[in-house]
Amino acid sequence: MAVFQNIYRHGMARIAAFAPRVALADPKANAEAIVALAGEADAERAAAALFPELSLTGYSLDDLHHQAPLLDAAETAARAIIEASRALMPVIVVGCPVRAHSQLFNCALVIHRGRVLGIVPKTYLPNYREYYEKRWFAAAPGAQVEAIEFAGQTAPFGAAMIFEAEDHPGFGLHVEICEDLWAPHPPSIDGALAGATVTLNLSASNVTIGKARERAALCEVQSQRCQNAYVFAAAGPGESTNDLAWDGQLTVHELGEPLAASERFHNDHGRLVVDVDIERIVQDRLRQSTFRDAAGRIAERLKDWRRVGFSLDAPLDETLPLKRAIARFPFVPDDPHRLDEDCYEAYNIQVQGLAQRLRAAGIAKAVIGVSGGLDSTQALIVTARAFDRLGRDRKDILAVVMPGFGTGAETRANADALIESLGVTRREIDIRPAAERMLADIGHPYAEGAKQYDVTFENVQAGLRTDYLFRIANHEGGLVIGTGDLSELALGWCTYGVGDQMAHYNVNAGVAKTLIQHLIAWSARRGQFGPDASATLERILDTEISPELVPADAADGPQSTEAAIGPYALQDFNLHYAARYGLGPAKIVFLAEAAWGDAEAGAWPAHVAEADRRAYSRAEIVQWLQVFARRFFQTSQFKRTAMPNGPKVTSAGALSPRGDWRAPSDSAATVWTDALAALRAELGL
Ligand SMILES: NC(=O)c1ccc[n+]([C@@H]2O[C@H](COP(=O)([O-])OP(=O)(O)OC[C@H]3O[C@@H](n4cnc5c(N)ncnc54)[C@H](O)[C@@H]3O)[C@@H](O)[C@H]2O)c1
Ligand SMILES: Nc1ncnc2c1ncn2[C@@H]1O[C@H](COP(=O)(O)O)[C@@H](O)[C@H]1O
Numbered sequence: 248m249a250v251f252q253n254i255y256r257h258g259m260a261r262i263a264a265f266a267p268r269v270a271l272a273d274p275k276a277n278a279e280a281i282v283a284l285a286g287e288a289d290a291e292r293a294a295a296a297l298f299p300e301l302s303l304t305g306y307s308l309d310d311l312h313h314q315a316p317l318l319d320a321a322e323t324a325a326r327a328i329i330e331a332s333r334a335l336m337p338v339i340v341v342g343c344p345v346r347a348h349s350q351l352f353n354c355a356l357v358i359h360r361g362r363v364l365g366i367v368p369k370t371y372l373p374n375y376r377e378y379y380e381k382r383w384f385a386a387a388p389g390a391q392v393e394a395i396e397f398a399g400q401t402a403p404f405g406a407a408m409i410f411e412a413e414d415h416p417g418f419g420l421h422v423e424i425c426e427d428l429w430a431p432h433p434p435s436i437d438g439a440l441a442g443a444t445v446t447l448n449l450s451a452s453n454v455t456i457g458k459a460r461e462r463a464a465l466c467e468v469q470s471q472r473c474q475n476a477y478v479f480a481a482a483g484p485g486e487s488t489n490d491l492a493w494d495g496q497l498t499v500h501e502l503g504e505p506l507a508a509s510e511r512f513h514n515d516h517g518r519l520v521v522d523v524d525i526e527r528i529v530q531d532r533l534r535q536s537t538f539r540d541a542a543g544r545i546a547e548r549l550k551d552w553r554r555v556g557f558s559l560d561a562p563l564d565e566t567l568p569l570k571r572a573i574a575r576f577p578f579v580p581d582d583p584h585r586l587d588e589d590c591y592e593a594y595n596i597q598v599q600g601l602a603q604r605l606r607a608a609g610i611a612k613a614v615i616g617v618s619g620g621l622d623s624t625q626a627l628i629v630t631a632r633a634f635d636r637l638g639r640d641r642k643d644i645l646a647v648v649m650p651g652f653g654t655g656a657e658t659r660a661n662a663d664a665l666i667e668s669l670g671v672t673r674r675e676i677d678i679r680p681a682a683e684r685m686l687a688d689i690g691h692p693y694a695e696g697a698k699q700y701d702v703t704f705e706n707v708q709a710g711l712r713t714d715y716l717f718r719i720a721n722h723e724g725g726l727v728i729g730t731g732d733l734s735e736l737a738l739g740w741c742t743y744g745v746g747d748q749m750a751h752y753n754v755n756a757g758v759a760k761t762l763i764q765h766l767i768a769w770s771a772r773r774g775q776f777g778p779d780a781s782a783t784l785e786r787i788l789d790t791e792i793s794p795e796l797v798p799a800d801a802a803d804g805p806q807s808t809e810a811a812i813g814p815y816a817l818q819d820f821n822l823h824y825a826a827r828y829g830l831g832p833a834k835i836v837f838l839a840e841a842a843w844g845d846a847e848a849g850a851w852p853a854h855v856a857e858a859d860r861r862a863y864s865r866a867e868i869v870q871w872l873q874v875f876a877r878r879f880f881q882t883s884q885f886k887r888t889a890m891p892n893g894p895k896v897t898s899a900g901a902l903s904p905r906g907d908w909r910a911p912s913d914s915a916a917t918v919w920t921d922a923l924a925a926l927r928a929e930l931g932l
């Protein structure tokens with residue numbers, strides 16, 4: 248069995264990219280540097296090591312490219328790399344000029360364990376402004392052969408090739424060279440459609456102001472468009488500064504997100520090592536019908552692509568922890584620059600959804616149960632903004648406080664303060680007499696004096712609250728605003744039907760609890776509703792999350808939601824990777840450990856208080872994933888299939904059966920729970 252803390256076990260692969268200090272027109276020296284750096288990649292157990300365009304000779308050689316001794320020396324130097332590669336794990340991809348039938352090509356040599364897996368010529372040769380490549384090189388489409396003799400081997404030759412690890416499913420490399428990425432239809436598009444999950448770009452790309460941004464933008468788009476990992480290595484120090492300059496930019500993007508970037512303008516060799524998630528790429532493509540359709544449209548052409556297999560022999564018996572940052576909160580941006588933008592969008596989506604529904608339904612009032620908890624607070628803020636946007640009086644928002652058996656003084660005071668500061672209309676209905684009557688009517692032991700605070704006792708209260716809200720809405724001409732959030736829906740943490748699961752329109756259904764916390768903090772800290780409201784919002788954020796359905800004295804304090812269903816921080820993490828990417832339990836635990844195992848590591852979103860910046864142990868992560876798996880896959884789908892309308896808010900997912908998540912209400916969770924049981928046994932938990 249492979250070691251648990253090993254990236255290859257979890258469908259990932261380590262990629263190294265280098266921008267060595269090049270020795271112009273000295274292939275032997277360059278080969279020595281490349282072998283040394285490939286050795287570093289081997290020590291890191293990288294699956295691939297990428298070097299820049301023409302890295303064996305230097306890119307900026309101008310007419311020296313046509314010197315026979317130099318071309319001979321490059322081939323000799325390549326032999327040295329091929330020989331050295333026998334002892335190295337990574338696929339080594341280096342730039343080299345290659346002669347084939349009286350033509351010279353600007354190529355990538357793809358080398359693995361003593362074998363030239365293939366030689367890939369550049370497709371688009373730039374011949375404008377500062378570029379003169381057509382003066383020296385022929386382009387890939389001009390190649391007249393499918394294989395050539397090079398460095399003592401017969402090697403496949405051509406641009407339409409994928410290098411596939413036969414023992415690491417999904418790990419398929421495609422190679423393109425610099426300008427190829429600037430073309431309107433880069434070869435990597437077909438490479439991805441043919442099945443490559445990683446594109447390696449050997450680049451020279453001289454630097455000018457804004458070039459780094461331009462390259463990163465292209466790589467980002469390409470990794471999104473091709474649903475791949477896009478690795479880019481630009482030439483660095485040592486290239487000729489006759490008329491140009493070089494910065495050695497190294498980047499890795501995955502599925503449209505920047506994963507890692509190197510220092511630029513270094514004096515010596517530049518390096519970047521990062522883990523790409525092959526499984527996530529494969530899973531994302533499975534979901535994307537357009538990707539499939541695009542491949543289908545050119546299926547005939549793709550059949551001509553050659554697949555060169557190799558054996559990666561990943562060291563599954565070694566401990567290889569993840570080398571990549573995993574965000575703790577997949578629903579919350581931890582980049583402070585994106586914070587305002589994301590919050591602005593989230594609020595506007597919620598507000599826009601409700602405003603449109605109120606307008607279209609011709610309904611003047613909104614009815615909302617306000618508990619002093621997070622969800623009803625967020626829903627009330629959104630409703631107030633929707634009324635502002637429609638130019639309506641906030642007094643037509645009926646905020647109903649409905650104390651029950653577990654309602655605490657603090658949450659109640661917070662609800663009142665919020666209602667006051669937002670200027671909405673307050674109503675109060677004590678649900679206890681009606682609840683006592685219902686409990687007696689159904690023969691519940693509570694009516695006889697027993698302290699039986701079971702699910703029925705809880706749901707009677709949640710049900711009555713909903714009943715009151717709907718009847719007030721009938722009576723007043725209002726719309727009942729739902730408050731239940733995405734995380735609660737995922738876990739089935741709501742009362743079905745005649746309960747908080749139902750509403751006329753639910754503004755929170757697409758917002759995970761961790762994002763709700765973040766949005767409330769954002770509103771509070773921007774002082775959007777004045778200082779009193781901000782102070783109340785801060786207090787609400789500090790309150791223990793509780794349904795407050797059981798008397799506090801019976802529950803030793805307010806009933807804790809997170810003690811029952813797990814920390815929302817972990818459950819939102821689980822939801823993201825299980826629903827959005829369909830990853831299995833072992834992979835989720837592996838990622839969760841990387842994200843949550845060390846409180847000191849990585850960035851925290853600003854609104855998370857110092858005291859709450861905690862770590863979770865492996866045992867805790869597994870325990871709560873077990874709860875998630877059972878609840879999400881087995882016991883809660885029937886609640887989601889009957890959920891009210893409400894907008895999708897984050898691209899990471901929504902759980903409406905008419906939107907982003909369809910599943911049977913009668914399926915089992917056994918494959919997930921069995922996998923977790925096996926994992927527990929393996930990890931000794
Ligand atoms: N937002 C909150 O914090 C909040 C609010 C209210 C309730 N809650 C919690 O939510 C829980 C609600 O309890 P619950 O889920 O047992 O009650 P529920 O009434 O919501 O759902 C259970 C009922 O659904 C039926 N059912 C079960 N599986 C079904 C399926 N596949 N198809 C159709 N029907 C099915 C069962 O007959 C059972 O009576 C409680 O633990 C309560 O504390 C939390
Ligand atoms: N005390 C309450 N007053 C008004 N509305 C309430 C109260 N408690 C709950 N609600 C409503 O029900 C949902 C779900 O409640 P949980 O506290 O999450 O169980 C809540 O958002 C309110 O709309």
Ligand SMILES: N[C@@H](CCC(=O)O)C(=O)O
Pocket residue numbers: 373378424425426427429450451452453
């Ligand atoms: N157009 C590219 C690349 C040129 C090349 O292929 O080297 C650039 O601006 O950097």
Ligand SMILES: O=P(O)(O)OP(=O)(O)O
Pocket residue numbers: 618619620621622623624730792793794
């Ligand atoms: O539903 P609420 O408003 O009571 O929020 P929470 O469930 O976060 O306490």
